[in-house]
Amino acid sequence: MKDRARIKTPVRTYSAPAVDRTLDILEFMAVHPRPYGATELSRCLNIPINSVFRILKRLTDREYTVQDPFSDGYQLSTKVFSLGMSLYTRFELRQRARPHIEWLCRETEETCQLQIPHGDMVLVLDTVSPEVSYYIRVVPGGLVYYHPNAYGKVMLAFQSEEAIKKIIPPRLPSLTPHTIVLRTELLKQLEEVKKTGLGYDNEEYNEGIRCIGAPVFDVEGKAVAGLGVSGLVSTFRNNRQATFEQLVLECAHRVSKDIGYSGDYFADKLSHPIPNPLRRSAM
Numbered sequence: 001m002k003d004r005a006r007i008k009t010p011v012r013t014y015s016a017p018a019v020d021r022t023l024d025i026l027e028f029m030a031v032h033p034r035p036y037g038a039t040e041l042s043r044c045l046n047i048p049i050n051s052v053f054r055i056l057k058r059l060t061d062r063e064y065t066v067q068d069p070f071s072d073g074y075q076l077s078t079k080v081f082s083l084g085m086s087l088y089t090r091f092e093l094r095q096r097a098r099p100h101i102e103w104l105c106r107e108t109e110e111t112c113q114l115q116i117p118h119g120d121m122v123l124v125l126d127t128v129s130p131e132v133s134y135y136i137r138v139v140p141g142g143l144v145y146y147h148p149n150a151y152g153k154v155m156l157a158f159q160s161e162e163a164i165k166k167i168i169p170p171r172l173p174s175l176t177p178h179t180i181v182l183r184t185e186l187l188k189q190l191e192e193v194k195k196t197g198l199g200y201d202n203e204e205y206n207e208g209i210r211c212i213g214a215p216v217f218d219v220e221g222k223a224v225a226g227l228g229v230s231g232l233v234s235t236f237r238n239n240r241q242a243t244f245e246q247l248v249l250e251c252a253h254r255v256s257k258d259i260g261y262s263g264d265y266f267a268d269k270l271s272h273p274i275p276n277p278l279r280r281s282a283m
Contacts, residue, residue: 019048019274022055029065035073093225094126097216097255101128101227103253110231110245111136112251114216115151116224118143119166120154125225136208136209136230147172147186148179150213151226153199157190158215158223164190178203197252197269198245199226203233210236213243214252219260227252246271 030034035272038056042049056074061063066077084224097114105112105128121143129135146152146168156164164187172181180186193199201211213228228248236244253266 018051022059023044024169025052025055025210026064026080029074029076030080032170035068035071035074035075037071040073051218070171092260093216096126096258097225097227098126098256100251100254100258101126103254104128104227104229105130107247108229108231108234109253110229110244111138112227112229113132113151113211114225114227115136115213116226117143117155118155120146122146122149122155122226138230145173146177148175148201148204150201150211150228150230152229153186153190153193154197154213154215154226155223156186157193157199161187163264164269175205176203176207178207180204187234195268197249201230208233212241212248214248215256216252216259217256217261217263217265219262221261221263222231224259225255 023163024047025041028041028045036044038049038053041047041056042052043191053068056065057084060067062080063077065074067074093116095116100115109130109132111130112128113124115122116120116125117123122145124138124140124142127138127140131135144152156168159167165183168183168186170183172179172183172186174181180189186280195215199213201209201213203209205211209230211227211228211230211235215223216225216227218224228251229244249266249269253270
């Protein structure tokens with residue numbers, strides 16, 4: 001999957017003084033949590049008073065700052081906190097999932113991944129590589145497609161059809177001869193994914209590579225991530241695929257529980273309980 005990943009790197013070409021001034025104000029107010037007037041901010045940050053006033057007015061209109069009713073000074077609003085919490089949730093998921101992904105990697109001796117939604121793409125949030133001489137290397141931070149991706153499919157499967165259509169166009173890029181290129185065909189496949197809890201990449205992203213994924217649910221029961229195993233097609237032969245499927249489901253179950261999920265989605269999908277070596281560990 002590494003070869004197909006689209007990794008976006010920032011290009012610093014243009015100057016945007018208004019943006020820089022806005023960020024200076026936000027950063028200053030975050031470090032100094034009390035109401036500040038426009039004149040005081042202008043003096044502290046060496047920004048023209050007119051510019052400070054316009055920025056504060058716009059930030060307030062967008063509800064990123066609020067005016068204190070007693071001093072008329074400005075301070076950051078809870079909307080900024082909400083933005084920070086959304087990023088915190090991403091890091092918290094990675095931290096919570098990591099020991100379980102490592103367990104899955106040890107059990108399968110294959111590369112294991114954790115992916116999350118990122119607009120109309122999927123972000124590789126974390127990977128764990130096995131301690132063997134040959135394995136599939138996947139780099140965290142890469143952006144990959146939903147439709148030929150086992151982990152993307154298990155997240156899409158729990159979205160409404162309307163939400164899926166906002167992300168997935170009617171025709172899709174073909175990456176290999178096995179890639180689904182019509183949204184209608186993908187929607188049919190997602191119905192089965194939702195029933196079984198398992199999504200597959202059967203050489204749809206790269207020829208010769210197979211992936212098995214399962215969804216991770218949060219405290220509200222939303223599918224917030226996909227995780228699983230990636231390897232050469234040859235490693236899934238005989239009874240290994242069935243074993244991998246159960247291990248992937250068990251791993252998704254454990255991560256979901258660890259981030260607050262209390263539903264029973266996995267109850268009828270795990271053929272037998274697998275002892276959890278992390279149960280007594282401090283996460």
